[in-house]
Amino acid sequence: MQAQETGYRRFKIESRPAPHVYPIPNRFDVRARKIRLAAMLVHEAFEYRFEKEVVLSRPCIYGVFSGHFGGFKPLKHKCVGCMRCVQEYPHIMTVKPSEAYKKLGDSFWTPEMVYTVWNEASTGKIPVKGMGYKGAFGGEGFDGIWTDMSEIVRPTRDGVYGREYISTSVDVGRKPTSIDLDNVIETPRTIEIPLPIIFDELPNGTDNDDVQTAVALAAGKVGTLDVARETRLGRPGPENLLPLIDEEGIEDYEEKQPSILEFDAEKPSVLRKLLTRFDRSIIIGRLPLREDSGQVASELARQGVHGLHLYADYHGRDYSRDPRHISTALRDVHQQLVRDGLRDQVTIIASGGITLAEHVPKAIICGADLVGIDTTILVALQAEFLGETRNRANCGLRPRRINPEWGAQRLVNLMGVWHDQLIEILGAMGMRDVRRLRGDIGRSMMDSELREQSFKGIAWAT
Numbered sequence: 001m002q003a004q005e006t007g008y009r010r011f012k013i014e015s016r017p018a019p020h021v022y023p024i025p026n027r028f029d030v031r032a033r034k035i036r037l038a039a040m041l042v043h044e045a046f047e048y049r050f051e052k053e054v055v056l057s058r059p060c061i062y063g064v065f066s067g068h069f070g071g072f073k074p075l076k077h078k079c080v081g082c083m084r085c086v087q088e089y090p091h092i093m094t095v096k097p098s099e100a101y102k103k104l105g106d107s108f109w110t111p112e113m114v115y116t117v118w119n120e121a122s123t124g125k126i127p128v129k130g131m132g133y134k135g136a137f138g139g140e141g142f143d144g145i146w147t148d149m150s151e152i153v154r155p156t157r158d159g160v161y162g163r164e165y166i167s168t169s170v171d172v173g174r175k176p177t178s179i180d181l182d183n184v185i186e187t188p189r190t191i192e193i194p195l196p197i198i199f200d201e202l203p204n205g206t207d208n209d210d211v212q213t214a215v216a217l218a219a220g221k222v223g224t225l226d227v228a229r230e231t232r233l234g235r236p237g238p239e240n241l242l243p244l245i246d247e248e249g250i251e252d253y254e255e256k257q258p259s260i261l262e263f264d265a266e267k268p269s270v271l272r273k274l275l276t277r278f279d280r281s282i283i284i285g286r287l288p289l290r291e292d293s294g295q296v297a298s299e300l301a302r303q304g305v306h307g308l309h310l311y312a313d314y315h316g317r318d319y320s321r322d323p324r325h326i327s328t329a330l331r332d333v334h335q336q337l338v339r340d341g342l343r344d345q346v347t348i349i350a351s352g353g354i355t356l357a358e359h360v361p362k363a364i365i366c367g368a369d370l371v372g373i374d375t376t377i378l379v380a381l382q383a384e385f386l387g388e389t390r391n392r393a394n395c396g397l398r399p400r401r402i403n404p405e406w407g408a409q410r411l412v413n414l415m416g417v418w419h420d421q422l423i424e425i426l427g428a429m430g431m432r433d434v435r436r437l438r439g440d441i442g443r444s445m446m447d448s449e450l451r452e453q454s455f456k457g458i459a460w461a462t
């Protein structure tokens, strides 16, 4: 008899390098003033009596000057922007963001976001930012939310490699609020997934077969869900598929009885049909975020929906007359459900504008149970930016030809590195379970609120 494995198995996503297939621009333009460099080399040669080791020593530990021509022909793709060479030789070196790099993305996807996702997908490693963070400490949307890291000294802090297990599993579905032990006829309709991230439906016109296969393979490897409007025969990973069903498609799916499905909740009459015909499935209503989404969500929860998939546009703006960031819209829906005593009964999935690892815990703090990624999938697969990506019907991203296995590994790497970063942030907050973070707004600080508290009533000199 085979010995049974004791203890728990730590959930870990195995990354493997999946280098870029299409060339990417250099991030930095490294230049040396050649005459000054030559003069310095001659001067040093005489000063150090032609001691080869000293004269040929290079200031860059990343190997930018390790080619045959040294500083005369720097290997720009290796530069990480640490600025050491500029600090040591300010009269010779200049390092600036390259023009091609500055053109990446669109009005929402900054070059840094594109680069971060590319490199996370390629290496599966947490990005390390040169000489530390050089950007602003507040801003719009998710950049205006700071997380409370006051527990950073606790043992949970060493989460990724450490002793204490931090759970990132979430439940999708509806939980009963009470159990009648004399009349247990219904089991809770929930499924557990090991991380609070799913792959959402891809933008219109971008879901070619290779991309879909890559997403489905990655969903299977990671153990998450993959939202798609139609199932294709022979497509891998059907057990991870979260089909998006419209009224006409109900009959096709009736025989299959998927364990989980989504429907367009803007047509609430469909819900009654689904609840009767799919009596063992988890039914998620898909709803655009608007000013009245809180009331609509409450009504759907009362009617028996098991979860809500709330989406903003691809730039993370909701569909209100005066568009708000998804974080604000989510807080409204979450708080409405809490007021109505319904929040614990339904799962909330949030998507639209989730493009960086830090957006996952921030969306959860604002009230989501888990998030869906969409354009981020295409960026990780090196899709081309052809224009603005905001519009769901006409997104300016065009997928390139890819090998599905390569694409799946890129997405697995991305999920692995986002999972690691989620564990880092939960550890720093002293939390051992991501479920506890949901709606815990007290563990965050809002830039706008802090500004108001600090500066309200103080006149600005103009």
Ligand code: SF4
Pocket: 028, 030, 059, 060, 061, 062, 063, 064, 078, 079, 080, 081, 082, 083, 084, 085, 086, 095
């Ligand atoms: S900025 Fe840093 S990485 Fe780039 S060339 Fe200079 S020393 Fe090397």
